[in-house]
Each structure stands twice: as structure tokens, then as C-alpha cells.
Amino acid sequence: ARKQIQELYGKEYVPNAPRTYAKKVKNAQEAHEAIRPAGDSFRKPESVAADVGLDEARLYEMIWKRTIASQMEDAKGQRVSVRIRATTSFGEAEFSTSGNTISFPGFLRAYVEGSDDPAAELGDKEKYLPQLEEGQAPKGKAFEAQSHETQPPARFTEASLVRRLEELGVGRPSTYASTVSTILDRGYVWKKGTALVPSFKAFAVISLLEQHFGHLVDYAFTAKMEDELDEIASGQQNATPWLSRFYFGSGGPDGKGGAAADGPNGKTTNGSNGGIHTDIGLHAMVSDHLDKIDARAINTLPVGKSDDGEEICIRVGRYGPYLQCGEATVSIPENTAPDEMTLDKAKELLSAPTGDVSLGDDPETGLPVYLKQGRYGAYVQLGDMEEGEEKPKTSSLLKDQKPEDITFEGALKLLSLPRVVGKDPSDGEEIIANNGRYGAYITKGTENRSLERDEQLFTVTVEEALAILAKPKERRRRAAAPPLKELGNDPVSGQPITLRHGRFGNYVTDGETNASLRAQDDPDSITPERAHELLQLRREAGPSTKKKKAPKKKAAKKKATKKKASKKKAPKKKAAPKKA
Known part of the structure; x- marks a missing residue:
């Protein structure tokens, strides 16, 4: 070189x-x-x-x-x-x-x-x-005011989190992937595009550790422990004495003390026990703190005060986070980022109707119609729950309906489901329209098909239903994620360019051509010009040619050797004794 x-x-x-x-x-x-x-x-x-x-x-x-x-x-x-x-x-x-x-x-x-x-x-x-010289008075030819807004630090992505761990000396290249997957699997963070968004559960866990085990979440402690684990890996320390001292303290499991030989060849080293106090150990430390931990306080995050002066707080419960103000509680919508839960947002959620809303009485049965809130969202109910009686009829809201938009007439339409559309003239089997977990659909026997619009639940005819059922069943696919950024129109295709996140990372697309971002491209600062360039390079490269796998040769079937059935000899009949 x-x-x-x-x-x-x-x-x-x-x-x-x-x-x-x-x-x-x-x-x-x-x-x-x-x-x-x-x-x-x-x-x-x-x-x-x-x-x-x-x-x-x-x-x-x-x-x-x-x-x-x-x-x-x-x-x-x-x-x-x-x-x-x-x-x-x-x-x-x-x-x-x-x-x-x-x-x-x-x-x-x-x-x-x-x-x-x-x-x-x-x-x-x-x-x-x-x-220029110091003190000089230059003359300005033109002055132009430009606005400048500071931005908060960007959320960590998987890549930037690993870079930060490297800077702190926490973890090793072989453990970074498992670290990221652990915090995702345990629900401490969730992904919004490529960003890692902390959950309310993560705040509760950090609150517990910082209040009662502060040195365990100290960066210096973790970095020091990593160094000692490296010494064990390189043979400078023995693992068993180090772990015993880490867990039980210098007193050992029986509390009698005695220095353990943790160095190679039985020599005692000056290990710091991974940052745990040598005299105490992790076991005693946790046992001594259990009665001091207030679980309710740990799982409480203050938000502010209501108009009446009552404290509004977030609580992390068994079934997820929720807001509480006095006796009033309301669940926090899924995938709500902690920074989005402002005092105004909390007041809005708490002021929304959460109890049963009476909409009127059904003219046919005379039973009351209610709008209710359940664990899985809003629904309407016909009649009251009576002990020993059958459960009242209920119906979930349609996909695009909001609780505040439900009228008495709309509730009656929902309660009319499932609706019998009619019978198939060919076999007399009923066709039924209903609202399910994945939206509106029709069913006939074991066959079912999705409807394009929710309104079709109440308008679809027998002829239309038969035409829909005659079509081949489409495989359900997940809805495409929204684009991360819009980058204007492509000068070649004229189609809008968007930045998206796919299975293999971030890419730009105009709907016809996809081009992956390079290592040096930052998704947050990519420009339309760079997106045009990536798409053009991808077009020039032409379609990817994947090598076809050679078809596997079928193993020749071995003919099973027929076993000749051994002929059983019939037992010889004894000659009957001759009559005298």
C-alpha cells in the first residue's frame, strides 16, 4: 500500500x-x-x-x-x-x-x-x-432571516444503541445482538420504524433498580464486570470462586468466610467481585431489600395535576399501563410513546366516557341498548346482564367507527348482525353477513370471503354474495407499514419516492424500483437527490439474477424384497383306532 x-x-x-x-x-x-x-x-x-x-x-x-x-x-x-x-x-x-x-x-x-x-x-x-480583522466594521450587502429549530436527540436505533454500548465499554460484539433482542422480547422497548421506543414497563424497571440497586445499573459497574469476565475467559481468574463471591459475598454460602482461590493454579487474586460489595453479595443484598420495596410506588409515574388539583399518574399494571386520577382509571392505548403522554393527553383520556352509555330502548324487544367499553375496545349491548340468565347480545364496532360517533340507529344496525342475506337457490344453504376480528365477511357453510367495505354488511344481496363466494380465496396479507419519509417525485418514473423499512433494512422506492440504502446513508437525513441517485443506480444494475438450485435427484426406490411365506405344514391327523 x-x-x-x-x-x-x-x-x-x-x-x-x-x-x-x-x-x-x-x-x-x-x-x-x-x-x-x-x-x-x-x-x-x-x-x-x-x-x-x-x-x-x-x-x-x-x-x-x-x-x-x-x-x-x-x-x-x-x-x-x-x-x-x-x-x-x-x-x-x-x-x-x-x-x-x-x-x-x-x-x-x-x-x-x-x-x-x-x-x-x-x-x-x-x-x-x-x-477580516478583529474590530473591523464590515458592511452588509443583504440580510436574510432564517428560522432554526433545535431538535431533541434522536431515539436510539439498533445500530446507534450498539455504538453507545461500545463507547461505554458495556457488552462485547458477540453479545450485542442478544442484548437488543432481550429488551425487545421483554417489552422494555418497541420499534417505531427503525427507532427503539421505551415502554412504560421499562421506566418502572429502571425506577426499581435505580432506587434499590443503583450500582447494578451503573455503567462503570457493568464495564468493570465485563473486564473481569474477560479475565475469566482468558484464564486469569477462575469462574467458580468469582461467582460464589459475587452471589454470596466474601463470607461464602455458609457465612464462615475464607478467601477463595480464584486465580489460575489456585492463586488468590484481588477481584472486585464484579462491583458487588465483597462483604454482602447479591443474595443478601436482594433479601435485605425485599421488604423495603414498595411495588405500587415503583410502578407509578407522575404526570401532573387535574383541574381539580388531584394527582394524575401512570400505573404499570398486570394487563398494561393505565392512567389514574382519584378513583377514575383508563387504559393507555397500545403503542403510546411515553413522551406523547402529556398532561393534556392524560386529561383527554380521563374525560372520555368510560362507563355504560344508554342509547335508548329497542322498539322490538323493549330492552335497553348500551354503548360499553371492554378490554378489546368499544361495543354495543342489548339488555342487562342478569344472574342466572343468558348473556345479552353484543356486537363490536366496525373497523372505522369511533365510540363518540355511535347513534341509537347505528347501534341497532350493529345488533342486527349476523344478518341472513338469503339462501343459495342451488342448494338452499343460508348466506350470512357478519363482522369479525378481521373485518366484514360473508359465509356459506364452510366457505367465507371478506367484504371490501363495512357498509356491504347491510346492503349485499344474494346475487352479489354468490359472485363474491365464486371468486378464489385470497391469502390474507398484513397491511403495509406507512412510509418513514416522503422524498418527492422521481424524475425518471414520475412516481412519488418514499423511504421504507423492510425485511433487509431501509430502502427507497418509487413503486416500481426498490433500492437499499448504503452503509453511509442516514435514514433521518437522506435527501431527494440521494434517493434519485440510488434508484438510478439500481435501474442500471438491472434485475437481480438468482442462481437456480439444481433439482434434487430423487433417490431410486429400492424394491422391497418379498419374503416368501413359509408354508405351514398341516398337523398330521392321527389315524383313528380301528374298531375291533
Whole structure:
């Protein structure tokens, strides 16, 4: 690499000694083997492109540039910041800007290799400022006010969470995947696009740990414990004494004490017990704290006060989070992010009707009709629940209906379901329209088909129902997730471009062509221009050609060897004794 750098760019780009790089993660057990360029010389990307496909050429170019750049001199330049104060009729205003110039490109020269004009590419990385002196009074040609809104820190994604764990020295490359899957499986976070959103349960768990086991959730404790586990893995400590001291403390399981030999060859080391106090141990620590833990207080998150001055709080219960104000409670809708639960939102949920709402009396039966709230949402009910009697008839609301929009007439229509549409003239079997878990549908015997619109439940005729039942059954698919971002129209297809998250990560699409984002593309800051470029590159690459698997040869069936049935000899009859 050093020889090629000198040939391409000159001696000044080659450092005095080869550069070596230490691992970023302390004592990391690498998750997979690194790409290690080998050989006496590296072919330039343009010479390789003719021999391989488009994707392979791009991959080689990236590896080549990074390999060459890793053995080049640092880039050198100058950064200048300028602040200009001005006195106006409204008070004093301050303007600031910054510029930078590159005096020596260093490793940056490799990254612009292959462009039509490398000097211009490097120039784009510079921002020049006019010559200014301290105290100078420059004249402004034009002033333009631009709004600027600060944004809160972005939520963690899986990738950014792993980067943060690396910075803190928590975990190792081989454990990051299981860490992320654990917090998802236990419901501590849920995914909104690519972002990891904390749940109310996570707040309750953290509250418990911080109040009663603060050092267990301290980053330094976890990092220290990781170091000691690394020592065990490398043979510098023995696992069993370390675990005994961690769990039981220095007194041991019988409480008699005695130093345990945790070092190799039976030698005692000065292990810190993974941050647990040596005299106590985890077992005693938990046992001593159990009677001090107030489960109700731990599972309570304050929100604010109502208009009457009563405390409004979130409680994490067995069946999920809910709001409480005095005696009033209401469930929090699923997938509500904690930052969305403002005081105004809490008041809105608590003020919504939660009890039974009487809508009127059914003219046919004379029974009262109620609008009720259940565990799975709102529904209407005909009659009251009487002990020892049959349960009253109920009907769930349709997919697009809201409780506040339900009228007495609408409730009666819902209670008319299931509705007998009529009989099939060919066999006399009834066709029934009903509302189910997945929406409106019709059924005849064991056959059922979905209806396109909920209104068809009350209007579909026998002829229409038979036509729907005659169609082949469609396999139900999950509804497509909404796009993460809209990026305008594609100049080639004219179709709108959207950013979406799929099975293999983030991608942009115009409905006809899909293009995955590259490693350097940030979903939060991707521009329409970059989306156009990715789609065009994907079109130029053409359709992917997957190698067909060779059909498996069927194993020749061995003919079963027929066993010859052994003929059983009939028992010889004894000769009857002759009569005398």
C-alpha cells in the first residue's frame, strides 16, 4: 500500500512508519473476521471494474480506498470562526459563521480517487471566508432571516444503541445482538420504524433498580464486570470462586468466610467481585431489600395535576399501563410513546366516557341498548346482564367507527348482525353477513370471503354474495407499514419516492424500483437527490439474477424384497383306532 501511495500521489503522502490501529472496543471478541487486504500490490478500482459485476466493483473500490487511506498522512487545514456584533433599534444582535481550508489533503486524496476532477472534489470540502480583522466594521450587502429549530436527540436505533454500548465499554460484539433482542422480547422497548421506543414497563424497571440497586445499573459497574469476565475467559481468574463471591459475598454460602482461590493454579487474586460489595453479595443484598420495596410506588409515574388539583399518574399494571386520577382509571392505548403522554393527553383520556352509555330502548324487544367499553375496545349491548340468565347480545364496532360517533340507529344496525342475506337457490344453504376480528365477511357453510367495505354488511344481496363466494380465496396479507419519509417525485418514473423499512433494512422506492440504502446513508437525513441517485443506480444494475438450485435427484426406490411365506405344514391327523 505504501509503495502504491508514493506512485500515485507522491512521497509527501506516505508517513515515516506504517500505521497500526488498535481495537476500538476494549478486549473485544470480534463478531466476525475482518477484511484483510493481502498481496504485494493492489489493482486500482477502474482496472477491476471490467472483470467483475457492478456491486463487486463498488465493494472493491470501498475496500481499496479505505486500505490506501489508512496508510496515508493526516489531512491538514485551518478552521476559522467569525462573530459579528451589530447594534440595532431592537437591541444587540450577533451573527456567526465558520470556514475551513485544506492546506494538505492527506488521506482525503484517496477518497476522491476516480472522480473526473479530484481537485474540484477537494475544493467542495472547503468554505472560504474573506480576510477580516478583529474590530473591523464590515458592511452588509443583504440580510436574510432564517428560522432554526433545535431538535431533541434522536431515539436510539439498533445500530446507534450498539455504538453507545461500545463507547461505554458495556457488552462485547458477540453479545450485542442478544442484548437488543432481550429488551425487545421483554417489552422494555418497541420499534417505531427503525427507532427503539421505551415502554412504560421499562421506566418502572429502571425506577426499581435505580432506587434499590443503583450500582447494578451503573455503567462503570457493568464495564468493570465485563473486564473481569474477560479475565475469566482468558484464564486469569477462575469462574467458580468469582461467582460464589459475587452471589454470596466474601463470607461464602455458609457465612464462615475464607478467601477463595480464584486465580489460575489456585492463586488468590484481588477481584472486585464484579462491583458487588465483597462483604454482602447479591443474595443478601436482594433479601435485605425485599421488604423495603414498595411495588405500587415503583410502578407509578407522575404526570401532573387535574383541574381539580388531584394527582394524575401512570400505573404499570398486570394487563398494561393505565392512567389514574382519584378513583377514575383508563387504559393507555397500545403503542403510546411515553413522551406523547402529556398532561393534556392524560386529561383527554380521563374525560372520555368510560362507563355504560344508554342509547335508548329497542322498539322490538323493549330492552335497553348500551354503548360499553371492554378490554378489546368499544361495543354495543342489548339488555342487562342478569344472574342466572343468558348473556345479552353484543356486537363490536366496525373497523372505522369511533365510540363518540355511535347513534341509537347505528347501534341497532350493529345488533342486527349476523344478518341472513338469503339462501343459495342451488342448494338452499343460508348466506350470512357478519363482522369479525378481521373485518366484514360473508359465509356459506364452510366457505367465507371478506367484504371490501363495512357498509356491504347491510346492503349485499344474494346475487352479489354468490359472485363474491365464486371468486378464489385470497391469502390474507398484513397491511403495509406507512412510509418513514416522503422524498418527492422521481424524475425518471414520475412516481412519488418514499423511504421504507423492510425485511433487509431501509430502502427507497418509487413503486416500481426498490433500492437499499448504503452503509453511509442516514435514514433521518437522506435527501431527494440521494434517493434519485440510488434508484438510478439500481435501474442500471438491472434485475437481480438468482442462481437456480439444481433439482434434487430423487433417490431410486429400492424394491422391497418379498419374503416368501413359509408354508405351514398341516398337523398330521392321527389315524383313528380301528374298531375291533
